[in-house]
Amino acid sequence: MMRAGLVLLFAMVLMFSVGCAAPQYIEFVTWYPPKLKFPKGTSLxxxxxxxxxxxxxxxxxxxxxxxxxxxxxxxxxxxxxxMLKDIMDERMLAETGMLDKDAEALAKMKMKGVEALLFVTVTRYKSETIQTPRKEKVTEHTSGGGAAFTRRGVTPVAGTVTQERYVDVMWYTARADVEVAFKMVNVGTAEVLVPEAASACVMEELRERVPDESAVREKAVNNCIAQFMKWVGWVGKRERFELAEPSSAEAKAANNLASQGLFPQAEQQYNIALNLAQDARARAAILYNLGLIMEAQGKFAEAKSCYEQSVTLTGGSIRAYGMGIKRVEEKILAKAQPTAGEDSGRIEDAQSQGQ
Known part of the structure; x- marks a missing residue:
């Protein structure tokens, strides 16, 4: 009787562990090209x-x-x-800022070796420090005598006495608000390129100490410059997706390869699992995971096909499958790719996405 109970308990534990297997994820970086394209080494x-x-x-x-x-x-x-003082008319720049429309000035710039102009205007540059008094609870421990109330009256006791009280504390908050407008001009073509204005609001709060307001302003400026650099450099978006749960040993092996970043090997294993799978939902899960592998390798058209088949097999009941279609369509439109081309670029982390 006891042996039968142990066998049943073991079976239940095994079923629970299989059904509650830890999810596996695939991670990769998709690179987006500069929105303002200039050849590397352009004179600016x-x-x-x-x-x-x-x-x-x-x-x-x-x-x-x-x-x-x-x-x-x-x-x-x-x-x-x-080097440009002899051809820069400060009055003209201040009044119009439209060197791109002045053919003679552009020709002189070109003779000087200038290939692009970047006009910079800080439209907002504010900062302030605010004082805020706050009440804070303070706990004090003092050693020495005390008293205890008993039925016989007040009895002196020895030891540590704990007291709580509120004190006034001054907090200082430095806040900087900066907005920068940029305009680029291709000297060779006279084309005007206007990226979005960059803006940043940075705050720093200190207890009983005044923050360095100029340092806070500088952080906001650095933030604006980083936003501009996205327009002229490659930006990598780090992405993390939960793999669909495997329904066979072959699919499980493919998931293990995918989670380790071994994408070509995982692609081969998913195709093996797909050829063996009969159930529609199992095939849909394998196709979704195969789509993620294709997406990680920059094969966006193939990834879209896999996601579309997954949606068809499940009748659109699984949200992640439909989101995959939309995501790769946006990447195709943006001409994204799995590497940053000739640049190292900058990487931004994205949130994990589950099933």
Whole structure:
């Protein structure tokens, strides 16, 4: 009787462990090309144009330093503004900012070796520090005598006395709000390229200490510059998806390969599992996972086909399958790819997506 009970218990534990297997995930990076395309090493002049003079000068100096010294991809060769003084009419720039429409000025720029112009205008450059008094609970422990109330009255006791009280504490919050407008001009074609304005709001809060307001402003400026760099450099989006649960040993082996990043081997194993699968939902799960493998390798058309078959087999009842179709259509439209081309680019993390 006891042996039969142990066997039943073991079977139940085994069934529970199989049914509650930990989910497996696939991770990969999809790279999106620059929205403003210039050949690598393009000669660029960065020109301040109105706005807040202090903020604009700071953004221009930081951009010049980053693009000339720190950018690992060397996208631009910075032309010093001193070299352009003989052809830059400051009055014209201040009044119109439309060098792109002045054929003579553009021709002179081209003769100087300038291939692109970047106009920078800081339209908002504010910061403030706010003081906020707050009540905070303080617990104090003091050693020495105390008293205890008993039926016989107050009895002195020895030991530690604990007291709680509220004290006034001053908190300081520094807040910076910066917005930068950019305009690029292709000197060769006179084409005007206007990326979205970059904006950032940064806050820093300290207890009983005043934050460095200028440092907070600088963080906001750096944030705006990072937003601009997305327009001229490759941006990688790190993605993580939950694999559909396997229904066979072959599908399980493919999931193991996919979760380790062995995409070509996983693709072969999924095709084996697909040829053996008979059940519609099992085939749909394998096709979905195969679509993720194709997507990870930049084979977006093949991935879309896999997702579409998964949706057909399940009647659209599983949301992740339909989302896969939409996602790869957007990647095809954006001309995304699994590598960053000739640039190293910057990677942004995306949230995990489950079934």
């Amino acid at each position: 002049a960065i020109i301040p144009k109105g706005g807040d003079p202090v903020g604009t000068d700071l953004v221009v100096r930081k951009l010049e330093k980053y693009l000339s010294l720190e950018d690992p991809d060397k996208r631009f060769k910075i032309i010093e503004r001193e």
